Amino acid sequence: MQQTIEEIQQEIVEEFEMFHEWQDKYEYLIQLGKELDPMPVNTQTEENKVKGCQSNVWVNAEYTDGKLFFTGDSDALIVKGLVALVLRVFTGNNPDEILNAQPHFIADIGLANHLSPTRSNGLAAMVKQIKFYALAYKTKAGLA
Amino acid sequence: MAKIRENFPILSTKVYGKPLVYFDNAATSQKPQQVIDRLVKYYQEENSNVHRGIYYLSELASAKYEEARDVVRTHLNANSLAEIIFVRGATEGINLVANSWGKHNIVAGDEVIISAMEHHANLVPWQQLCKEKGATLKVIPIDDNGEIIFEEYKNLLSDKTKIVAVAHTSNGIGTINPIKEIIAEAHKKNIPVLVDGCQASPHFKVDVKELDCDFYVFSGHKTFAPTGIGVLYGKENLLDAMPPYQMGGEMIKFVSFTETTFNDLPIKFEAATPNIAGAIGLATAIEYVDSLGRNNIENYEEDLKSYALQKLQEVKNLKLIGNAKNRIPLFSFVVEGTHPLDLGTMLDFEGIAIRTGNHCAQPLMQRMGVAATCRASLAFYNTKAEVDYFVDSLNKVVKKLIS
Ligand SMILES: Cc1ncc(COP(=O)(O)O)c(C=O)c1O
Numbered sequence: 001m002q003q004t005i006e007e008i009q010q011e012i013v014e015e016f017e018m019f020h021e022w023q024d025k026y027e028y029l030i031q032l033g034k035e036l037d038p039m040p041v042n043t044q045t046e047e048n049k050v051k052g053c054q055s056n057v058w059v060n061a062e063y064t065d066g067k068l069f070f071t072g073d074s075d076a077l078i079v080k081g082l083v084a085l086v087l088r089v090f091t092g093n094n095p096d097e098i099l100n101a102q103p104h105f106i107a108d109i110g111l112a113n114h115l116s117p118t119r120s121n122g123l124a125a126m127v128k129q130i131k132f133y134a135l136a137y138k139t140k141a142g143l144a
Numbered sequence: 145m146a147k148i149r150e151n152f153p154i155l156s157t158k159v160y161g162k163p164l165v166y167f168d169n170a171a172t173s174q175k176p177q178q179v180i181d182r183l184v185k186y187y188q189e190e191n192s193n194v195h196r197g198i199y200y201l202s203e204l205a206s207a208k209y210e211e212a213r214d215v216v217r218t219h220l221n222a223n224s225l226a227e228i229i230f231v232r233g234a235t236e237g238i239n240l241v242a243n244s245w246g247k248h249n250i251v252a253g254d255e256v257i258i259s260a261m262e263h264h265a266n267l268v269p270w271q272q273l274c275k276e277k278g279a280t281l282k283v284i285p286i287d288d289n290g291e292i293i294f295e296e297y298k299n300l301l302s303d304k305t306k307i308v309a310v311a312h313t314s315n316g317i318g319t320i321n322p323i324k325e326i327i328a329e330a331h332k333k334n335i336p337v338l339v340d341g342c343q344a345s346p347h348f349k350v351d352v353k354e355l356d357c358d359f360y361v362f363s364g365h366k367t368f369a370p371t372g373i374g375v376l377y378g379k380e381n382l383l384d385a386m387p388p389y390q391m392g393g394e395m396i397k398f399v400s401f402t403e404t405t406f407n408d409l410p411i412k413f414e415a416a417t418p419n420i421a422g423a424i425g426l427a428t429a430i431e432y433v434d435s436l437g438r439n440n441i442e443n444y445e446e447d448l449k450s451y452a453l454q455k456l457q458e459v460k461n462l463k464l465i466g467n468a469k470n471r472i473p474l475f476s477f478v479v480e481g482t483h484p485l486d487l488g489t490m491l492d493f494e495g496i497a498i499r500t501g502n503h504c505a506q507p508l509m510q511r512m513g514v515a516a517t518c519r520a521s522l523a524f525y526n527t528k529a530e531v532d533y534f535v536d537s538l539n540k541v542v543k544k545l546i547s
Binding site for chain 1: 160482483485486489490493501516544545
């Protein structure tokens with residue numbers, strides 16, 4: 001049984017609770033960034049670029065059997081760690097589930113307050129892009 | 145040295161439980177206790193509006209404010225108080241000149257020269273002025289070391305050139321430009337020169353008479369003074385011929401509903417209630433640095449700079465962006481395989497404050513072939529021990545990022 005978006009968010013919050021120092025939380029992000037599955041180079045396109053990030057961020061969506069599967073990348077590791085978290089939360093769900101989900105894990109792990117404004121804007125932009133894909137595929141599916 | 149550091153209370157604070165290592169002096173400098181105390185004294189004992197009241201306090205504040213102007217005049221070796229305009233900072237000073245002098249003197253077909261290493265503050269006002277007037281912005285190219293190519297500069301100067309606006313030293317890569325030669329060359333063709341002295345004034349004494357610059361701007365907050373105060377120096381004949389930039393209270397002499405006579409210099413350009421405390425704080429900052437001895441500071445920084453340069457070059461895979469022979473202790477760099485943002489963030493956890501990004505000089509970054517850099521910029525209160533700690537921390541952080 002696949003975990004729900006809510007369950008994954010809870011799981012992430014618990015993982016981050018293991019670290020008490022901010023430095024350790026960031027080192028965990030770095031680790032997640034390093035472990036993120038590589039994004040096919042041909043999907044690192046201008047269209048897949050997330051606007052509003054200080055570093056380069058790409059997110060790509062594939063639509064299979066009614067579900068969206070995401071890949072992503074960034075040239076900065078900490079940001080890549082954030083990409084990994086966002087993808088993990090949203091990937092493998094149908095557009096409605098994605099559109100209805102609230103990514104509260106960012107606030108729950110305290111990152112919302114700790115990230116520099118440019119980074120939290122970047123993070124918000126990533127989530128926006130993912131919801132945009134969901135909406136686009138939903139519309140497409142509806143029309144088909 | 146320990147004594148000097150004691151004058152800057154913030155230097156003994158901690159971040160994330162680690163002693164602060166403040167290497168972002170090019171963004172803004174820290175303030176000595178002397179300046180902080182002076183602000184407190186002003187607000188506790190002297191505060192009132194300037195040039196307006198007939199009562200004791202107002203005369204006191206006015207006197208202190210004008211004394212501050214005189215301290216700046218002496219500091220820059222300007223001819224008269226009329227040549228010292230208090231502004232919010234370098235940005236406002238440049239905008240003032242671009243709008244007032246520029247709008248008055250630039251017409252379609254004219255050319256304005258800047259350099260490839262300008263801060264956006266000394267680029268965008270000229271670019272927009274040129275757009276508005278149908279003039280052309282010309283850019284002095286720089287070489288791979290980040291030095292101005294002087295021959296190219298000479299070739300750019302022509303009968304169409306109306307003004308040259310260049311940085312004394314670069315905030316992005318630390319180059320000290322041959323500003324005296326740049327000015328002399330322009331003057332051969334009677335072209336005025338504006339110098340952006342933001343990154344020069346914290347490091348060495350500037351003599352506007354010796355440079356013979358026509359305009360010189362700098363920001364107080366980068367030179368140990370409060371935020372919100374800066375200086376525009378201009379040659380009196382130039383300033384005198386310029387129309388006011390902002391209209392308001394003190395800058396007028398006589399107003400009816402149909403007509404206004406403007407005040408004399410320098411007040412003509414100080415429309416609003418000025419940053420009185422800031423100006424007084426700036427004077428105190430100047431006096432403080434004078435009291436340490438400008439020569440002592442220059443010698444100390446020279447030594448610190450060579451040390452830091454050598455230490456940085458020992459870091460594996462580190463590439464300095466900008467390698468000018470003549471430079472301030474400001475180092476832009478990238479480390480192969482890492483992103484500046486990650487380095488900056490992880491160094492922060494070690495208590496180290498550096499700047500990452502494009503340093504408000506995107507065209508410069510493009511020229512140097514990077515999107516962003518890490519920038520460590522040092523001041524006279526920084527030490528070799530801090531440089532050692534910085535380099536050790538950098539090595540440690542790089543290892544975490546690329547392992
Ligand atoms: C070379 C240079 N010019 C202009 C500025 C703008 O200074 P301010 O923001 O104080 O007006 C800066 C500040 O970063 C600078 O370094």
